Amino acid sequence: MLDRDRCLALDAEDPLREFREEFVLPEGVIYLVGNSLGALPRHAPERLRRAVEDEWGGQLVGGWNSAGWYDQPLTLGDRIAPLIGAGPGQVVVGNTTSIAIHQAVSAAARLRPGRKVVVSDARNFPTDHYMVQGLAESLGYEVRDVSEGRFDDVAAVLLSEVDYRTGERQDVPEVTARVQAAGALMIWDVCHSVGAMPVDVSAADFAVGCTYKYLNGGPGSPAFLYVNPRHQADAVNVLSGWYGHADPFAFEAGYRPAQGIRRFAVSTPHVLSFAALDAALDVWERVPLHLLRAKSVALGELFAGLVGDALEPASPADPERRGSHVAFRHPDGYPVMRALIDRGVHGDFRAPDILRFGLAPLYLRYVDVYDAARTLLEVLDKELWRDEKYARRLAVT
């Protein structure tokens, strides 16, 4: 087992160590929730100030041209593309992951008109199911769980590359090939993998993801939608807003879809939220993703190794089958996590019994992981979580 000095040495030789300096991290906190909301990039406040004061305040409606607001959904899409194995003109930014799912599943259903089944996965983040359920009910489709393993009558399959609770990672190329061999379309949700490892959705039909987790785009920053170029000419955007029109400023009476990825834009971008994401993507241009993955694996192995058998693991033991968070089960997971947070180690709890620790490799140090695991062991060993002040549920956990 590594000791603390060895962790300090690993930090000193970490090729990603300088990225930590680009983020604001509160004093006295070990932040293991970067998989839920990423940290603030140090230069983001100035980018926001510029968007608010110089662009909105100074240029007013002219900002749509002069500040590049109009093209944000596509320019930011092109900046995200390299992070998911996509090329220019394949990704559009805007709205939320839920809404991007509605667009992708609707489009996939229209591309496979004879098939009236959509497959989801009980392990998807619930909004993925919920969106599929709402759409399927509206269209009269069946929703089937992936565990049934039958795709030959399926229009679309929506799976997550990394499980939001357990961190289990799917074999994207293998699953994509299997689904497509059965004639179904593959939609990947990469919310819990993008920015934590190299992602490659280029063989998939569609992909969706959020930008406020490992990408550090800010609370509620806009989501993205990848559409494989082979579908861009035929896929229908059911949310056929003016931003996806071939000539939005002609104010024609009839919807006429744009060519290319612009067709999947819906409407006016949330400019201020886009500005923060734009700042976050400045950092990503310089991140070597293979080094990021190597560090993520090393941090995960360190944390899991230190915890040992003090907690029941919920994540796969094989780091190749794991994303960048590690999870454990505890029947009193909620007070355990609150006791831990009270001691400066911030993870999160996912009902009913999951303790989740996000290991954002861009700004987390080996020594942070070491200290977090030691604190966790102390909380468990001394049963500090039994204090009644940790029992009361907060509104959001």
Next chain:
Amino acid sequence: MLDRDRCLALDAEDPLREFREEFVLPEGVIYLVGNSLGALPRHAPERLRRAVEDEWGGQLVGGWNSAGWYDQPLTLGDRIAPLIGAGPGQVVVGNTTSIAIHQAVSAAARLRPGRKVVVSDARNFPTDHYMVQGLAESLGYEVRDVSEGRFDDVAAVLLSEVDYRTGERQDVPEVTARVQAAGALMIWDVCHSVGAMPVDVSAADFAVGCTYKYLNGGPGSPAFLYVNPRHQADAVNVLSGWYGHADPFAFEAGYRPAQGIRRFAVSTPHVLSFAALDAALDVWERVPLHLLRAKSVALGELFAGLVGDALEPASPADPERRGSHVAFRHPDGYPVMRALIDRGVHGDFRAPDILRFGLAPLYLRYVDVYDAARTLLEVLDKELWRDEKYARRLAVT
């Protein structure tokens, strides 16, 4: 006709005059595009700084509880409600007008299952049509123009209170009653009326609107959706994301809609864009809407009166039938508007031939309107717009 001194006197006695001081308005510009993008509230930059540095940077994921992010869609909805004649628990904020239209029309269609027609209006802003067309195509519905005047087989009627081009204002109570008497549901788009006059959608079934125009919520600030309480128990949100779930943090496999307006929330709010809107709504708490409307009418009469017959009017002559912008037609409207902007008077152009002047009564002075009209007359009289530098189209106008 009023002269400039009389305008200065009207400004001096204007009961709304102090509101102008609450907005940042660039030097040397008369801004008549507040109906497209409202001006920056003077205290909004500090609110954004707080959201970015103190909340995101300082509280990180804790901001969902401690900074009130989680409840923003409902708390901001309750702040908007009084501006549209609605009560608490009737308005939810989030996403875009286009997406709110998709929700409202979908829900209305489900509430009127035997009727397979949706009525829209060629005078709606195009995204309204486009969204209806995309949804109708997906569901196999017919889209009919309101000019046909037949509602007895119609599920939902989507109309704009104020025409985005001409400023023509509908008689909301009369139209609502007529549509509902035919058994159809009434959906109002109040994008071009909210924040310009008292709006009352309380008799309607649904209403949608944006917040970046007269409400000054910032570029691409989130939209709102009103759902009449009589429908809240039965209406289905087809965009059934986790934010509309009865217990979002239980992570249940099945979607179970929340009671009340929360059911119409979709997913994670764009927090930074919400923060700017929140700042803008601080101002609206103090605005007497009847005085706002009186000033809007007076500004419109002043502008139309000064322009006289120098341009063909596109707006109704009767101020009661007009919103808060006035519009004119000119075959070379684009270069005319560019020549005007070059002289510090910012209006906008809407294809094919509409010159549009938004008269935001909260921060516009009588003397601004006077000076703008005189400049317009000079551009027309001296044919200054014939300069070839004004002919080239910009990407966004």
